Amino acid sequence: MEESNPVVLLCGDVWHIVESSRASRRALCGAELRDRRAHSRLHTVGREHICPVCLRLNDEQQSPDARYPPLT
Numbered sequence: 037m038e039e040s041n042p043v044v045l046l047c048g049d050v051w052h053i054v055e056s057s058r059a060s061r062r063a064l065c066g067a068e069l070r071d072r073r074a075h076s077r078l079h080t081v082g083r084e085h086i087c088p089v090c091l092r093l094n095d096e097q098q099s100p101d102a103r104y105p106p107l108t
Contacts, residue, residue: 040098041077041078041079042054042077042078042094043055043056043057043075043076043077043078044075044076044077044078044081044086045057045060045063045069045072045073045074045075046072046073046074046075046076047063047067047069047070047071047072047073048070048071048073050067050087051076051081051085051086051087052064052065052067052069052086052087052090053065053078053086053087053090053091053093053094054069054075057072057075063087063090064089064090064093064094065087065089065090065093066089067087078094
């Protein structure tokens with residue numbers, strides 16, 4: 037997955053982050069992809085229109101160390 041600008045897929049009325057717009061069966065959040073309508077990229081659609089669970093998981097994947105602050 038292109039981490040900085042992943043593929044997003046419109047399913048029903050919700051944009052989900054996916055590995056591939058054609059091959060993926062589930063979104064990053066685990067939702068089953070049934071009613072496929074359109075595909076695009078995250079920066080084109082805008083973060084405010086993406087499934088919040090997909091967005092959080094994508095952010096965690098990009099910076100896994102952000103969840104664990106450094107020990108001092």
